[in-house]
């Protein structure tokens with residue numbers, strides 16, 4: 001049975017999302033301590049794929065995932081899931097809120113409950129763990145007093161009790177997850193797809209605007225842009241772009257080749273169905289038909305067939 005990696009231990013949001021992303025095929029889920037380790041297991045062929053958090057509506061992107069996607073051999077996302085995120089406070093039985101002096105969780109989770117912690121546990125110091133479930137495991141082991149965890153975590157740590165639930169500074173927060181594999185056959189286009197790339201542009205006047213213009217000229221709707229440092233040289237950046245459409249779509253293929261000409265490096269990070277299945281709105285001048293007609297016209301000219 002194929003194995004699918006996820007950020008563990010059991011009881012994380014990522015485990016939940018990975019179950020959702022793989023519900024339609026027989027797979028065994030395997031926990032890893034960090035996202036980079038999970039993705040390394042995909043690269044080495046130890047596992048078939050990995051579920052990884054990529055972006056949260058409150059705290060923004062998950063840098064560990066973005067960086068691990070663009071380090072070493074290429075990986076591509078093939079599916080996307082959105083998970084509503086709110087948290088439980090777990091502790092050992094008998095502990096009172098006033099006795100909690102340490103609260104552990106994943107930094108992304110802690111950032112989403114800052115206000116709640118300030119109001120409800122003002123004296124407690126926060127401790128970062130590798131995941132929300134790792135926080136719960138550490139509390140069960142007696143290392144910390146309480147953990148900010150996913151609601152499913154309590155099923156995995158039965159020695160803990162729920163001290164509070166439904167914790168969230170921002171209601172209706174969601175985290176976006178990707179199922180990531182080694183490059184192979186791409187998912188078929190559905191008309192409601194997203195394409196992710198990462199591009200390095202030179203530090204010259206107008207290069208960012210020109211790159212974005214390549215997308216806008218082809219009617220490509222950009223849904224996210226984010227810069228991360230190149231790391232090797234201070235002041236140079238990679239841009240992570242998400243846009244509506246599939247690499248099999250003419251306008252996306254055309255835009256990608258333009259980016260490839262302009263940028264020193266372009267990582268293709270996948271074309272996959274959007275979790276919300278909202279169809280791309282394509283203006284008539286960027287439709288498949290418009291591209292086909294204009295390509296046929298050019299072919300005719302080149303072949304001397306133009307009357």
Ligand SMILES: O=C(O)C(=O)C[C@]1(C(=O)O)C=C[C@@H](O)C=C1
Nearest residue numbers: 012013014053106108131132175
């Ligand atoms: O620690 C977990 O439970 C995770 O799955 C990681 C993660 C994240 O990286 O954002 C996922 C969803 C929540 O936003 C909080 C933490």
